[in-house]
Amino acid sequence: MLKALIWDVDGTLAETERDGHRLAFNQAFAECGLPWHWGVAEYGGLLRVAGGFERLLAYMDERTDLAAGSDARRRLAGEIHRSKNRHYANLVAQGALVARPGVMRLLGECREQGIAQAVATTTSRSNVEALFPHLFGASWQSLFAAVVCAEDAPRKKPDPQVYRLALERLGCTPATVIAIEDSPAGLAAARAAGVACLVTPSSYFAAANFSAAVGVCRDLDAGPVDVAALQASLARTWDP
Numbered sequence: 001m002l003k004a005l006i007w008d009v010d011g012t013l014a015e016t017e018r019d020g021h022r023l024a025f026n027q028a029f030a031e032c033g034l035p036w037h038w039g040v041a042e043y044g045g046l047l048r049v050a051g052g053f054e055r056l057l058a059y060m061d062e063r064t065d066l067a068a069g070s071d072a073r074r075r076l077a078g079e080i081h082r083s084k085n086r087h088y089a090n091l092v093a094q095g096a097l098v099a100r101p102g103v104m105r106l107l108g109e110c111r112e113q114g115i116a117q118a119v120a121t122t123t124s125r126s127n128v129e130a131l132f133p134h135l136f137g138a139s140w141q142s143l144f145a146a147v148v149c150a151e152d153a154p155r156k157k158p159d160p161q162v163y164r165l166a167l168e169r170l171g172c173t174p175a176t177v178i179a180i181e182d183s184p185a186g187l188a189a190a191r192a193a194g195v196a197c198l199v200t201p202s203s204y205f206a207a208a209n210f211s212a213a214v215g216v217c218r219d220l221d222a223g224p225v226d227v228a229a230l231q232a233s234l235a236r237t238w239d240p
Helices: 017-029 040-046 052-061 072-094 103-112 127-136 161-170 184-192 229-239
Strands: 004-007 116-120 147-148 177-181 196-199
Touching: 004 103, 004 161, 017 040, 017 052, 040 052, 040 147, 052 072, 072 127, 103 116, 103 127, 103 229, 116 161, 147 161, 161 177, 161 184, 177 184, 177 229, 196 229
Parallel strands: 004 116, 004 177, 116 147, 177 196
Antiparallel strands: none
16 A cells, blocks of 8 residues: 655756756856866756756766866865756756646645655755745645755665664655656665666657656556556556
């Protein structure tokens, strides 16, 4: 029986990577006096590295126009990332990001039927706290029984740390939970924690392999995905 639904954030709740973080990084580069720019396609390739700070470090490690020395690079990366988070919060405040189709409906249905909900993300808490009031309103914290962020689970997806901690905070076993993800790394993290996972691919992962998912749909309104469908998916996973 389904007791809880665990949500990923970036790409799952909203198209935050393409339309939020990417733009904010470009604004941060300009603010820091750097001639770098991440286009839509280029950023898609960079998503092979999970975590914005880690992604930035990986990009910097490949560049030849930076002084050698990991300490100096990490300091510069920290400056850029702090600037990026400020710009991301500004973009959210300006209404640049909206919930993907079906998110608000399914979240409401789960609440009405007593299905607990949690967040398992490896983005920073500051990014969650910037985005969620604009998606869900000022009382967004009342919607989620647990919110696990990068500060809580520093090992990035596909490592299952964030899901294991979410399960612990929910007090649930994997057999009573479904995750919703948008990427191969997110799916792998959920499955490594024993959690069944439904995938709604974001724009960057439309052609990815999600064969380990309990289901794949364009968005949550395609079907549509409701509590009954989630219950059925969970039953198939644990009682095939």
